[in-house]
Every structure is written in structure tokens, then in C-alpha cells.
């Protein structure tokens with residue numbers, strides 16, 4: 111698969127560079143934009159970013175391995191992030207995660223992101239999402255779901271299963287490692 | 292009857308209030324900015340003259356505003372440390388990384404009232420000669436990042452941001468920068484590294500105090516979202532009026548995030564120190580008490596990094612008597628005024644003003660295991676005591692919570708925590724240790740009993756295995 115960044119995206123990224131007196135500063139924003147477009151940060155995306163910003167690929171690669179939100183593998187179309195931290199745990203987030211994992215045939219003890227073979231779902235346990243007053247919370251792609259009940263979780267699953275899978279043909283994978291963990 | 296006092300939250304939950312510029316302007320938006328720009332020089336009694344910018348900076352100092360991000364440091368003092376002689380540009384960064392477990396107040400402002408933050412930032416930039424500022428927003432808030440970008444575009448089109456703002460001759464540009472899921476980006480020097488496009492490894496202080504050597508090694512101000520919003524209200528009301536809110540040395544209002552075992556978790560804005568911890572938990576205007584049949588066990592009073600308080604504790608606090616003399620008085624946990632100084636007096640901190648309530652159904656061992664896992668996951672890995680110690684704490688508490696504990700685990704956990712705190716580059720080391728030290732100290736019986744019970748259970752299961760410890 112050849113790597114090519116569409117012109118409008120490249121124009122947007124060129125504009126982003128102007129936000130900073132030092133080009134390197136734009137790297138996180140580049141990685142976000144490329145991950146949004148391609149679904150993950152490939153080796154080519156790292157090299158492309160480095161070339162654009164006048165960096166060595168390692169300067170960019172070390173960001174991908176440090177920041178938990180960046181992925182080196184394609185993920186499911188519906189990315190379910192269940193909050194693991196205290197207030198959500200008190201409100202039953204462990205059971206929620208178990209419910210998601212059991213229904214999808216994933217390991218309910220793994221912390222790292224896991225993707226279903228059909229590429230439809232990725233389930234991940236994440237740390238506090240800054241919405242503890244409406245625990246337990248689940249971030250589904252960009253949408254925050256609050257006070258998530260077992261029924262609400264079912265609904266997330268049934269809506270996600272209607273969508274076309276993104277990472278087709280993949281076996282469950284562990285995603286990129288988190289921050290030094 | 293204790294009540295909320297809504298300054299920052301005044302409009303944002305009103306029906307029909309939207310995050311766009313038109314709505315903000317209908318509610319008096321950007322009037323404080325105009326007022327700030329129209330500030331006239333001030334003559335001081337000693338013959339000195341303050342420039343308009345110095346007047347606003349002095350007013351922020353006089354207002355008593357303390358940082359709402361965690362440390363509670365005087366905002367005006369912080370601004371006064373900025374190196375203004377270096378000839379380098381001065382930067383301002385809004386810390387919108389909001390990731391301290393229990394905290395969800397900045398989220399409300401960012402999603403529902405972005406212009407309030409932007410106005411506070413423009414005033415703060417102007418007062419500090421800042422021409423370029425950033426909002427560092429946590430990666431998991433993509434919608435808020437987009438809202439902020441929209442709001443900035445509106446503000447730019449209306450002449451509040453950009454070149455020659457409101458015809459004043461001042462240029463101020465603000466950009467949004469997204470983090471990517473690492474808690475340590477909330478620590479201000481880690482944040483700066485991250486904004487420079489690097490791993491968020493906190494810098495060692497000294498010499499890297501942001502006020503002198505911050506972003507791109509230039510003088511830099513880092514303030515929390517809520518802190519910057521307060522600047523707008525200080526300009527609006529005047530420093531003296533603002534300082535009448537709250538209590539002496541703990542002025543103004545503050546948004547408290549309340550979660551855990553209460554009937555009405557949520558965010559509540561109070562006058563600092565005018566509402567007690569007990570009222571926040573039990574009053575019907577706030578937490579509304581615990582679930583039926585439950586009693587209070589513990590309170591985490593200022594975000595997950597603050598030291599835990601135990602139900603029934605009584606603290607000796609300094610109080611000024613009628614004769615003006617300071618005396619020590621006994622204050623019970625639930626009577627603690629919720630402010631910076633009282634919580635510090637109680638041996639903990641109000642931190643990010645996030646209260647997590649635990650009732651008598653909760654295991655302190657499991658609670659600590661949950662928090663320790665957070666810190667193990669979030670250590671940036673630069674310092675050995677933190678990187679290794681946080682992991683050991685997580686493993687130790689996990690073992691104790693899952694039936695593999697030992698009697699000596701309580702002492703073991705404290706020992707590790709003691710060897711982290713004070714031996715690291717950034718305050719994350721304390722953040723990871725304090726919960727452990729306070730949980731184990733205050734709930735020692737529970738930790739030791741759990742370890743002993745695990746040992747006994749495992750010994751009876753397999754006598755041979757227990758010898759191998």
C-alpha cells in the first residue's frame with residue numbers, strides 16, 4: 111500500500127506549522143491528523159512527518175511510543191474506551207468492561223486495546239476521562255457516554271456492529287504500548 | 292443554608308446558552324477585555340507610576356487569586372516572577388490537560404463556555420506582554436478542541452484575537468494544541484516539553500522554572516483554565532470586590548468536582564472557604580448525602596494525589612481569635628472549611644478541588660490498588676524511584692487486594708512510597724506516594740488484617756507454598 115497524504119490534508123498541516131515558532135512543535139498535531147485520516151500512525155506517516163518538520167524519524171517515532179493515544183496498528187471502527195480509574199470503578203466500570211469483552215470475545219483482563227477479528231470494535235481500558243461526576247463513563251470514538259448502564263452498553267454494541275469493520279481480517283492485536291508502562 | 296455562588300458557571304448551564312460568540316456577547320462577553328484595554332496608568336503614593344498593564348497585574352495580585360490547577364500558588368506572584376528583561380518573547384500557556392482523577396471542572400468551561408476562557412486569556416496575555424499563547428488541551432477532548440478552534444476563529448474575525456486587537460495596537464495570537472493521553476502533560480514542565488514536540492519529560496527545577504526558562508527557553512506563564520477565567524472576573528468586578536468573595540487568603544470562588552459515593556455527584560461553584568467539607572458531601576444543595584444505610588468512611592479531598600482523610604478525624608487548625616491572636620482550635624473533618632489553607636492545615640491539600648467520597652462499603656485496599664495502578668501507568672519513566680517504585684506499589688497493592696497479601700505489606704508499601712517522595716524530578720513522585728502513605732497510615736488495621744487474612748487463607752490451602760515466602 112503506497113502512502114500518500116491528500117492535498118487538502120497537507121495544506122491543513124502546512125498551515126498548522128505556522129502556529130509555532132519552531133516546526134518541531136507541530137509533531138503531535140501532525141500525528142493526530144494523520145491518525146484521524148489513516149486510522150493509525152504507520153511507519154510511513156512517521157517518516158513523512160519527520161521529513162516535513164525537518165526531524166529524524168526517531169524524533170517522531172518516540173512520540174508514537176510515548177503517548178498512549180497514538181496507534182501503530184489499525185483499530186476497530188468503533189473504539190470503546192472504558193474509564194478504569196477510581197470514581198468510575200466505584201460505579202462499576204470493571205463490570206462494564208467485562209460485559210464489552212465477553213460479548214466481543216476479547217480478554218477481559220487485558221489493559222491494552224484489543225480489536226475484534228472483524229475489525230468492528232476495539233475495547234480499551236483507559237485512565238480518568240475527566241467526567242467522574244457522571245461515572246461510569248465510556249468514550250466511544252469521539253462521543254462521551256455518561257452514567258453508562260448495562261443496557262446502554264448493549265446499545266453501543268448493537269450500533270457498532272451495524273458498521274463496516276475497519277481493520278478487516280486482523281486477529282485480536284495488542285495496540286501500541288502506553289507511556290512507559 | 293450553604294449555597295453555590297456562580298461566577299464562572301453563571302451562564303453555562305442555562306437553557307439556551309450556547310458556546311458561540313453571539314451568545315457570549317449577549318451575556319456581556321468581552322466587556323472585561325474592553326475595560327482592561329481602557330485601563331489608565333495609576334499613581335502610587337510613593338510617586339511611582341504603574342502602566343496600564345502593571346495595573347492589571349497588580350490587581351490580579353491584590354485580588355488574592357490562587358491557582359486552581361493544583362498547587363494553589365498566587366497567580367499575581369507567579370506573574371511577577373516572569374523575566375521581563377531577557378528581551379525574549381514571553382509565552383502564556385493555558386493548562387487544559389485536566390487529568391487528575393476526580394477532576395472534571397475545566398471540561399465544563401471548555402465545552403460550554405470557550406469564550407470565557409479566551410477572554411481571560413487575552414486579558415492575561417495583554418497584561419503580561421504576551422503575543423503568542425497556547426491552549427494545551429488533553430487529547431481525549433477532541434470536541435472541545437474543535438469548539439475552541441471555532442471560538443478562536445470567531446474571536447479573530449471580531450477583532451478580539453489577532454493583529455491589533457480592538458484597534459489597540461496589540462497583537463495577540465492564541466492556538467490550540469492537543470495532548471495525546473499522558474497524565475504527565477499536566478505537569479507544567481512536562482507540558483512545555485510536549486508543546487515543543489517532545490516526550491513529556493518534566494524538567495528539573497532549578498534551573499527550568501517556566502517564568503524564566505519555559506517554552507523554547509523563554510519566560511512562560513502556565514495557568515489552569517479556571518484560573519484564567521477568574522482573571523476576567525477580577526477585571527470586571529475590580530480586585531477589591533473580588534477579594535470580598537471567599538475568605539481571607541482564600542479569595543474568590545472555586546469549582547468543586549464531587550464524585551464517588553454521594554447521591555448527587557457533580558460540579559459545584561462555591562465561595563472558597565464559605566462551605567464546609569461536610570456541607571459539600573451532605574447538604575441537599577451539594578452532594579445530598581450518602582446512599583441509604585451507608586456511612587462515611589473516607590474522603591479524598593483534592594484529587595487522587597491528595598492525602599486521604601478518615602471519617603471522624605479531628606484536626607488542629609490555626610484560627611485568629613477575637614483578640615487577633617492565632618490559636619490552635621480543634622476542627623472535625625466535616626467542619627473543615629473547603630479552602631486551600633484549612634486542607635493544608637489538615638495535612639492534605641485542596642489540590643484540583645476534586646472530592647472523592649468513600650462510604651463504609653468500600654475496601655481501602657482495593658481503592659488504593661486502583662489509584663496505584665493509575666500512577667504506575669502514568670509515570671513518565673525518567674526517574675528510577677518513580678518508574679520502578681510506582682510499579683512496585685501497583686503490584687503490591689494489587690497482590691494485597693487479590694488474596695495474595697502478607698502481614699508486612701502495609702509496612703512494605705509505606706517503605707516504597709517513602710523512597711519515592713522527595714527523590715524525583717517532578718511532583719508526580721509525591722502524587723504517587725501520598726495516597727499510599729496516607730491510606731496505609733490511617734487505615735493500618737484494615738491493611739494489616741487483609742494481609743494476615745490472606746496469609747492464613749493461603750497457608751491453610753497449601754502449607755508447603757506458604758514456607759516459600
Ligand SMILES: Cc1cc2nc3c(=O)[nH]c(=O)nc-3n(C[C@H](O)[C@H](O)[C@H](O)COP(=O)(O)O)c2cc1C
Pocket residue numbers: 357358359360361362363364366369386387388389390391474475476477478479480513514515516518519717718719722
Ligand atoms: C503530576 C502533575 C499533574 C498535573 N496535572 C495538572 C492538570 O491536569 N491541570 C492543571 O491545570 N494543572 C496540573 N498540574 C499543576 C501544573 O503543574 C501547574 O501547577 C498548574 O497548571 C499551574 O496553574 P495554576 O497556577 O493556574 O494552578 C499538575 C501537576 C503535577 C505535578
Ligand code: SF4
Pocket residue numbers: 475492493669670671672673674675677678715716717718719720
Ligand atoms: S517523578 Fe515520575 S513522572 Fe516525574 S519526571 Fe520523574 S519519572 Fe517522570
Ligand code: FES
Pocket residue numbers: 193194195196197198199237238239240241242245247392393394
Ligand atoms: S474516574 Fe472515570 S472519568 Fe474520572
